Amino acid sequence: MREKLRRVPTGGQATEGAEPDADQLLQAVARGDEAAFERLYDQVIGPVFGLIRRVVRDPAQSEEVAQEVMVELWRTATRYSPERGSAMTWVMTLAHRRAVDRVRSAQSAADRETRVSISEASRPFDEVAELVTMKLEHEQVRRCLGTLTDLQRESITLAYYGGRTYREVGELLDTPLGTIKTRLRDGLIRLRDCLGVTR
Incomplete structure (x- = not known):
């Protein structure tokens, strides 16, 4: 050796x-x-x-x-x-x-x-990747909200981002409860389709 x-x-x-x-x-x-x-x-x-x-x-x-x-x-x-x-x-x-x-x-x-x-x-998750994913998801939601009618966007924003009940949204917009429910339902269907969410 x-x-x-x-x-x-x-x-x-x-x-x-x-x-x-x-x-x-x-x-x-x-x-x-x-x-x-x-x-x-x-x-x-x-x-x-x-x-x-x-x-x-x-x-x-x-x-x-x-x-x-x-x-x-x-x-x-x-x-x-x-x-x-x-x-x-x-x-x-x-x-x-x-x-x-x-x-x-x-x-x-x-x-x-x-x-x-x-x-x-x-580590439970990669912080950077998580932040990037959240930012992309927020951008996508913002873009899809832009595809809604003004009335649908306003109703969804008040109900889901403002935390108001359907009745409160109707009172704020001076619109019957049935009409608010229809706007929200139609708006959510359009959002779901835009975001590519499957049932």
Whole structure:
């Protein structure tokens, strides 16, 4: 798997001879030895990637996290203390922390998206769409009222928009109740037809 990972740039060359262990290499890296870092990289990248892959699962993200661990290893090598454990344990602890951080970060992002989706879905209606629909309906009613005769429009406006009874409308217009009922009935039929309302 390490062939897939980009090598962290180093400028030094490895020295000939027996391969030093991770503890020795990490101490040399702490002193700024780039050749030691290159050798340490080769020793630890396989186990680091394997651990991260088990935690993160996603191969591409695992590679990213492995690279982050190696960069962190180069930057923080001076913090390594042999008295507190082996270099490999220290490196794997860094890797595990980074992997867990990535999983937590991904989970937090997913949780935020879920909360946003739930809050949007829980709204009873889309306020903007509702306002637009109401405005269109009002315009349509206004247009259809314009198709009525003046007497029908006046009777309907007084009864339905003014909240008056048929008798009150008749008294206001000085018109018999039967005539008011006929005007209202005929006007409502025309409105219904204009608005496309089915029975």
